[in-house]
Amino acid sequence: MITVRELFLSSISEFPDSVAVVEEGQKVSFKELGSKVDALSSYFYSNGIKKGDTVVILLPNSVEFVVAFFALANIGAISVPVNTAYKKEEIKYYVNHSLAKLVLTEEKLESVAQEVVSGTDTLVAVIKGGSSEWDTEGLDTKCLQEVLIDPGDEVIYLYSTGSTGKPKRVSRTHHNLVALADNHTQTVGWTEKDKVLFTVPLSHTYAFGNFISSVKIGASIFVMGDFNRNLVLNILEAESITVFPAVPVMLDVLAKTYLSEPKDLSSLKLVISAGAPLSEKTFHSFYDKYGIYPRQLYGSSETGVISINLGEDIVGTCNSVGRPVKNVVVKIFDEHRKELGTDEVGEIVVKSLSMTTTGYFGLPEETKEVFKDGYYFTGDLGRIDQEGFIYIVGRKKLFINISGNKVDPVEVENALLEHKKVKEAVVLGIVDDQGLERVKAVIVPDGQIQKKDILEYCRDRIAEFKIPRDIEFRDELPRSPTGKVLREELK
Amino acid sequence: MTVEERVKKVLIENALKDVDPKELNQESLLLDYGVGLDSVATLELVVALEEEFKIRIDENDITPETLETIESISRHITQLI
Structure with a gap:
């Protein structure tokens, strides 16, 4: 197994001149991205951020988000992506709970970030907009070679919502993320020719899983800070986007959007819907308008991508989240942890190399409740049909x-x-x-x-x-x- | 129906399903009812207005002022018709 740093370096060496990230027309090649990552890593290192330190990434989807994540992984530090939609008190929870040494943010959110860290030792660095003291050539990157990172080291903290009053911290290792990228890309068959549009926040586990998979395969990622329907449609058409991860409400809104002239989205080969159930109405109306059926994906912060519906009979199985991705085992258990048979409804349990091995930080009881015998008990209720398609029918959790x-x-x-x-x-x-x-x-x-x-x-x-x-x-x-x-x- | 009446109809059918139509007049402050508070709900309202008036509305042009009252929404719509 390799580390996230090695995954990234491998894409740079294999596709140096290919476009890695595009934001508002600005194209950054893998080689250029590598230079930016080295510069920011070096800046971190020279400012006392070391292996094992945690750093909050409070940034919208942007080149800087991508650079920040890989720069932190480069020095063995741990990223804590936080949704920019959160309010001060919510952000404060993530900063304090993760013991972050630094908050990386944009100029627009600097004052919020400063208020959040006020009275603590946590620092704030603006890396989007404003001054870019890190983005300079000539920084010493030799120090990076001294950092030894093991695939079993933690690389990211994601937070999972339950009904406990506060989000639960889930740690994922380099090994977990590389396994996630391997499982996902090998299942969906992406290539370096793919172009993936991210308007779902990269701080969200669903987008993050697709993001790390895209980088691994050398695909180009297009990042958008906010969801703007007309802009999304323009980019999908003009840039010949091939993969579009979305949430159902986005697909619903796009299907209802008034078009003065038809859009040619024939380049799209995969529209992914996840995060919430996709209604049959939206499934059909999106197809009626754009000529492609959305396909449901299932995943969690605890496990990464679990399954995706790539079935040939997509109309007949539109309510299914598909079959498990490669190297992921999904079973249905009853309340006595007995495996159920075809089409029997019970709790969906998952085993995967991409799932956390440490459970919820500081919550031994909650961890014991859902991580049992090597399986993660999702809290979702479902069934598996005879073709192996998973159907989610409800949930045990209160969220x-x-x-x-x-x-x-x-x-x-x-x-x-x-x-x-x-x-x-x-x-x-x-x-x-x-x-x-x-x-x-x-x-x-x-x-x-x-x-x-x-x-x-x-x-x-x-x-x-x-x-x-x-x-x-x-x-x-x-x-x-x-x-x-x-x-x-x-x- | 006037533009204002049609805007009111869209609001009642979408964002303000739980509100008694009699309670709403052209100057009622819609923020008091939660309109414009949530970007997803705002987007859904914009899409419903597009559908009703068969026009294209850019969500970037929708400001809190645009969504202040039925009158302000109607003014914006009238400019686009």
């Missing part, structure tokens, strides 16, 4: 899935309870008539309060996708005789 962003109801409840006029709060997921999940809050007020007060309060504290769309005020919450809140009655 709410907002367009691929997982929301922990307890975290939102805790935020609401900090409002002095909120006596009690219950947060739950409801499904709207489009089949999409929404965050709903049921609040027992303590005095006069309106929906707009709650919305305004949440806006400054939690990421927008976590803010309850539906807010209901009640005099009291329905409870069982033992005092437990009857959540189902609140839906």
Whole structure:
């Protein structure tokens, strides 16, 4: 097994002049990317960032995000990608919990980052926009040769959402990520000729898995900071993009987008949908408009890519997340950990070389609960048909899935309870008539309060996708005789 | 139907399903109802407006001011028709 650094160096040596990353028309070859990575690695090294240190990457999809990740991997440091949509208090949690020595960010977010680290020893470095003190030639890169990295060393911390009130830290090693890239690329058959458009945040485990796979195979990646429908369609057409990882809501919006003239997306050979279930309606309407069916992928922060639907009969199996990718074993277990047979519904369990081997940091009980006998118990309920296609039919966990962003109801409840006029709060997921999940809050007020007060309060504290769309005020919450809140009655 | 009435209809059918239509007038502050708070919901509203008026709207042109009231949305739509 090799390290992420070796994976990256191998792509540079194999495809030096090929385009590695494109952002707003700016093309960076693998060789140029390598120089940028060396320069930033050297800057880190000379500024005291060493092997085993953690560094938060608070950046949108950009050349700098890519450079930052590989530069940290180059010196054996650990990346902690954080979604730029998060608010100050949320970012603070990731910075503190990962014991980050440094926060890498862009000029636009510098003041937020400075507020986050205020009163701590953590430093902030702006590497996108503003001054680029690291991006200079002539930096000493000899020091990099002295860093010995083992494939078993940690390279990234991803955070998994559950219903524990706070995200859980999952560590992945160089070996895990290289295995992920091997499994995924060998299954989907990508080549160095592929062009992959990333508008899903690279800080998200789904996009990250596709990103590391793209670099491994020498494909060109196109990065976009925000999802803009018309820009996405223009890039897909003008750049002849071949692979487009998306979340269902993006596909739905693209399928409904008014076009003054038709788009030629005939170069697209794979449109991936993940993060949330893809409705049949969106599956068909996307095809009707663009002539290609989206294919569902299944993965997790704990394991990386689990499966993808590359079946020939995509219409007949459109609700399936496909078969396991290479070197990944998927089984269905009942509550007694007994393996179930064809089409029997139980919990989906996964075994893979790309999955974390250490579980959740600082949470031995939670780790013991879901990592058993070499398997990861996903908390998703599903079945496997006789052709080996996996169907997800529900979940055991309590989180709410907002367009691929997982929301922990307890975290939102805790935020609401900090409002002095909120006596009690219950947060739950409801499904709207489009089949999409929404965050709903049921609040027992303590005095006069309106929906707009709650919305305004949440806006400054939690990421927008976590803010309850539906807010209901009640005099009291329905409870069982033992005092437990009857959540189902609140839906 | 006027542009304002059609905008109100789109809002009631999409972003404000739980709101009593009688509660909304042209000057009601939509942010108080959560409109414009969430980029995905905003995008869904923009797409629904495109569908209703058969026009192309660039989401980059949609500012918090555009989404302030039914009147401000209608003004933006009228410019594009």
